[in-house]
Amino acid sequence: MSNPLIRKLVYGAHLTDDDRAVLEKICRKTQWVPSNKDIITEGERPDNVHLVIDGFACRYKILPDGKRQIMAFLVPGDFCDLHVAILGEMDHTIGTGWGCQIVEIPRATIDELNQNHPRIMRALWWATLVDEGTLRSWLVSMGQRPADRHMAHLVCELLVRLQTVGYADADSFEFPLSQADIADTLGLSIVHVNRTLQELRGQNLINWKHKRIHIPDVKRLKVFADFDPKYLHLRQRGDASS
Amino acid sequence: MSNPLIRKLVYGAHLTDDDRAVLEKICRKTQWVPSNKDIITEGERPDNVHLVIDGFACRYKILPDGKRQIMAFLVPGDFCDLHVAILGEMDHTIGTGWGCQIVEIPRATIDELNQNHPRIMRALWWATLVDEGTLRSWLVSMGQRPADRHMAHLVCELLVRLQTVGYADADSFEFPLSQADIADTLGLSIVHVNRTLQELRGQNLINWKHKRIHIPDVKRLKVFADFDPKYLHLRQRGDASS
DNA sequence: CGCTGCCTTGACACGCCTCAACGAGCGTGG
DNA sequence: CCACGCTCGTTGAGGCGTGTCAAGGCAGCG
Numbered sequence A, B: 001m002s003n004p005l006i007r008k009l010v011y012g013a014h015l016t017d018d019d020r021a022v023l024e025k026i027c028r029k030t031q032w033v034p035s036n037k038d039i040i041t042e043g044e045r046p047d048n049v050h051l052v053i054d055g056f057a058c059r060y061k062i063l064p065d066g067k068r069q070i071m072a073f074l075v076p077g078d079f080c081d082l083h084v085a086i087l088g089e090m091d092h093t094i095g096t097g098w099g100c101q102i103v104e105i106p107r108a109t110i111d112e113l114n115q116n117h118p119r120i121m122r123a124l125w126w127a128t129l130v131d132e133g134t135l136r137s138w139l140v141s142m143g144q145r146p147a148d149r150h151m152a153h154l155v156c157e158l159l160v161r162l163q164t165v166g167y168a169d170a171d172s173f174e175f176p177l178s179q180a181d182i183a184d185t186l187g188l189s190i191v192h193v194n195r196t197l198q199e200l201r202g203q204n205l206i207n208w209k210h211k212r213i214h215i216p217d218v219k220r221l222k223v224f225a226d227f228d229p230k231y232l233h234l235r236q237r238g239d240a241s242s
Numbered sequence C: 001c002g003c004t005g006c007c008t009t010g011a012c013a014c015g016c017c018t019c020a021a022c023g024a025g026c027g028t029g030g
Numbered sequence D: 001c002c003a004c005g006c007t008c009g010t011t012g013a014g015g016c017g018t019g020t021c022a023a024g025g026c027a028g029c030g
Helices: A004-009 A017-026 A107-116 A118-144 A147-164 A179-186 A190-202 A218-225 B004-009 B017-026 B107-116 B118-144 B147-164 B179-186 B190-202 B218-225
Strands: A030-033 A037-040 A048-055 A057-062 A068-074 A093-096 A100-106 A172-174 A207-209 A212-214 B030-033 B037-040 B048-055 B057-062 B068-074 B093-096 B100-106 B172-174 B207-209 B212-214
Touching: A004 A017, A004 A048, A004 A118, A017 A118, A048 A107, A057 A179, A057 B118, A068 A118, A068 A179, A068 B118, A100 A107, A107 A118, A118 A147, A118 B057, A118 B068, A118 B118, A147 A172, A147 A179, A147 A190, A147 A212, A147 A218, A179 A190, A190 A207, B004 B017, B004 B048, B004 B118, B017 B118, B048 B107, B057 B179, B068 B118, B068 B179, B100 B107, B107 B118, B118 B147, B147 B172, B147 B179, B147 B190, B147 B212, B147 B218, B179 B190, B190 B207
Parallel strands: none
Antiparallel strands: A030 A100, A037 A093, A048 A100, A057 A068, A057 A093, A172 A212, A207 A212, B030 B100, B037 B093, B048 B100, B057 B068, B057 B093, B172 B212, B207 B212
């Protein structure tokens, strides 16, 4: 129960007690990744699969001119490289600028799940398809939303995703990143992120202080950001459909 | 052999003659989708899986203010909605502004592949993971590249992808889209796309006339766009690794 | 022949970027 | 315990890339 992976997968598939026990067992041996350390780098062919258990990690890419684009945030319950074996090698890097707790799962374990636990495997595919949906959503924000709404949208997404795994309460969550990280996520300059943030705070939409984001009126922020969580495909627990 | 799906999957997995025959058979009954018709719309739970066989389609989303963001181009050999069953419902729309040829594959056929043709199924997952990689690449371009290089990068990608399935020659391909479509893809205004295009032509990098894009010097364009096709994960045919 | 859709051009406005400087907080070493 | 040097956040000034509005040209087609 205390396991963010299980808490998340429950939204994507029906898991039996046996399934949960298997997942619980897999996540037992966690290890700490220090700040500014990469978990996997571009070009690697990792043997083990990495899963974030606590803290934040991110997918990113650095261009020849030194610019960095962050392409995804990995929060507790998210896999880093579940399916690289199929692709061959990593086409981007995963790092943590803020330290995080992960587990390394041997590829053999995944193969075993594949053979004997189809329900779990389906849940894992659900998770990677949701990642893809999230990516599409980021692309839409990037292409069409102005800086303030883009940022607001990101905050809404993080709130919901963190709530799902029990790392956010109704209107706030811990957020250890810097404004520079957000700049590289939104494709903006640091200066502009700073000003946008002030504007959002001025409208009482987002309050970010002491590594914690607080949202005075969640509904208002969601309207402002035009946030619709459908792309996260969080089936209601108890939803009967396939 | 004449089948773009097979031509593409060959880059992602080793297929036996039997596998190819199965795929060949699946793609037999094509149908025509007229211009400006949607193939699947947001919220749908399609029974059949749709595969593009000829022409272009695209994934897109329309925001409340009417803006449209195109999130992917689907070219021959690309699936529209292979795995929606796992997600539940579509979180975006797929349409063709230009007409295309597709096949509808009954879900039962996919289930059958899943049970009896693991090699094919793995190849299909490879294709969806490549789609995800492409999405990440688009996000990087969107966030970090200026308009001209962004556009150049897109053209490089399309050249390579279309070559893969036999729909482009060494330095040109048919391209029926309008500048407005490109604008919605790159997140730019039509006017700016037009001016950027003129500039690229001025530098003799891209020549777009009569619904055909021609690239005078492919290598130069790739350098200009900082294009690295690794994210497409096109294993060399004959590559021995797993 | 006259639509209509698409491309093109010019003028102007604005969002966001860059450069540059300064301040606040914090860990470290003297 | 203070001084120092980080990193991070904040502010101002000016410039550029891109958007908007508006108008006209051209080709395709009924």
